[in-house]
Amino acid sequence: MTQTLTLPAFEDVLAAEQRQRGVVRETPVLSHPALDEAAGAELLIKAECLQVTGSFKxxxxxxxxxxxxxxxxxxxxxxxxxxxxxxxxxxxxxxxxxxxxxxxxxxxxxxxxxxxxxxxxxxxxxxxxxxxxxxxxxxxxxxxxxxxxxxxxxFDIIAGQGTAGLEFARQAEAMGKPLDHLISPAGGGGLINGVALAFGQLSPATKIWAAEPEAHDDWARSLEAGEILANAPGTRSICDAILTPQPGYLTFALGQRQLAGAFRVSDEDVREAMRMAFRYLRVVAEPGGSAALAAALSGLPEALKGKRIGIIVSGGNVDAAQYAAILGAGA
The missing domain is CATH 3.40.50.1100 (Rossmann fold)
Incomplete structure (x- = not known):
C-alpha cells in the first residue's frame, strides 16, 4: 500500500509556511540547567504549548x-x-x-x-x-x-505541522547548537513526521524519536514490527491528546524511513515532566504534550546521554483542576 501513497516532501513544508504567515507564531526554544542535569543531556525545548490555540495543531x-x-x-x-x-x-x-x-x-x-x-x-x-x-x-x-x-x-496536515521543524532547525542553527537527537510526542504521527521532513533537509544528522504512553505504544511496536499495529481497545492514559488508535498510513510510510524509534513513558513520568516544566521553564504543558520531555527526564538510553537533544512540548491545553492536582501532588 505504501507504494501507492503520495507523501509530502520538504518543499510542501516550505509552501505551508507561506500559507501560515500572519497566523502561526514562532515559538521559543527554552532550556534550564536543572533539566539538563536530570536528563544527563543538553535539552533544547521548543515550547509549542505557547502556540496560537495552545498547541502546534x-x-x-x-x-x-x-x-x-x-x-x-x-x-x-x-x-x-x-x-x-x-x-x-x-x-x-x-x-x-x-x-x-x-x-x-x-x-x-x-x-x-x-x-x-x-x-x-x-x-x-x-x-x-x-x-x-x-x-x-x-x-x-x-x-x-x-x-x-x-x-x-x-498530506497537507503533515506538511503544515512540519513548519515547527523548520523553525526548530533554524533556531538551533542560529544558537550554534545543532541537535544530535530530537524527541517529539506522537499520536497519529502528523507532527513528528512533518518535523522529520524539515530536519531531513536542514539537519540530516539529527535522529528523530517518538514518545508515547507505555500502554498506548503503537508507534514503538509498529516500527519494531515494520507494519502498522493498533492499540488494544480501551487502553487509556492521561495523555488524551495522543491516544490515536494506530499510526496513519501516510505517517507510518514516512515514519518507517524517518524515525529512529520510539520511547514509552508512564503516566507518572508525564506528571513529573509537567511539574518540572512548570518549575523550571514556567510553562503550562498538557499531559500528551509532555511525553517527549518525560522520555528525556525518566531515563535516556546511554547512547543519548551527553548529547544535545531537542524536545517538543506540543501543547498546553490542560484542565485547571487536573493541572492543579498534578502540581499539588509533587509539592
Whole structure:
C-alpha cells in the first residue's frame, strides 16, 4: 500500500509556511540547567504549548483550510479530535470565514471544548468507547456538503505541522547548537513526521524519536514490527491528546524511513515532566504534550546521554483542576 501513497516532501513544508504567515507564531526554544542535569543531556525545548490555540495543531489546520476552494467555503469543514486539532481547525475556519463542526469525545477536557466554542465552532460529542468517530464525521460532512479535515493522516496536515521543524532547525542553527537527537510526542504521527521532513533537509544528522504512553505504544511496536499495529481497545492514559488508535498510513510510510524509534513513558513520568516544566521553564504543558520531555527526564538510553537533544512540548491545553492536582501532588 505504501507504494501507492503520495507523501509530502520538504518543499510542501516550505509552501505551508507561506500559507501560515500572519497566523502561526514562532515559538521559543527554552532550556534550564536543572533539566539538563536530570536528563544527563543538553535539552533544547521548543515550547509549542505557547502556540496560537495552545498547541502546534494550528499549523496543519491553517495549511489545510487555506486550500479549500472558494466554492467549498460556505459549507465549511468537519473534523474529529480530542481537542487540540479541534481548536486549530476552529481558529483557522474563523480566520478564513468558514463554519466548522468538530466531533469530540464526551470525555475531552472541558478547556478544549471551550476553546472550540470560543472560536465559533460547533461541537458534536460522542462516546469514544461505543461510537466510531470516523463514521460520525463522514455522515455529518455528507449532510452538510462539508470538507473533512483529518487530524493527522493527511498530506497537507503533515506538511503544515512540519513548519515547527523548520523553525526548530533554524533556531538551533542560529544558537550554534545543532541537535544530535530530537524527541517529539506522537499520536497519529502528523507532527513528528512533518518535523522529520524539515530536519531531513536542514539537519540530516539529527535522529528523530517518538514518545508515547507505555500502554498506548503503537508507534514503538509498529516500527519494531515494520507494519502498522493498533492499540488494544480501551487502553487509556492521561495523555488524551495522543491516544490515536494506530499510526496513519501516510505517517507510518514516512515514519518507517524517518524515525529512529520510539520511547514509552508512564503516566507518572508525564506528571513529573509537567511539574518540572512548570518549575523550571514556567510553562503550562498538557499531559500528551509532555511525553517527549518525560522520555528525556525518566531515563535516556546511554547512547543519548551527553548529547544535545531537542524536545517538543506540543501543547498546553490542560484542565485547571487536573493541572492543579498534578502540581499539588509533587509539592
Amino acid at each position: 494550528i499549523r496543519g489546520a491553517m495549511n489545510r483550510l487555506a486550500q479549500v476552494p472558494p466554492e467549498g467555503k460556505a459549507a465549511g469543514v468537519v473534523a474529529f479530535s480530542s481537542g487540540n486539532h479541534a481548536q486549530g481547525v476552529a481558529r483557522a475556519a474563523r480566520l478564513l470565514g468558514m463554519p466548522a463542526l468538530i466531533v469530540m469525545p464526551s470525555d475531552a477536557p472541558q478547556v478544549k471544548v471551550d476553546g472550540v466554542l470560543a472560536d465559533g465552532g460547533e461541537v458534536y460529542l460522542y462516546d469514544r468507547n461505543t461510537e466510531n468517530r470516523e463514521e460520525i464525521c463522514a455522515r455529518l460532512a455528507a449532510e452538510r456538503g462539508a470538507a473533512i479535515v483529518p487530524s493527522y493522516d493527511d
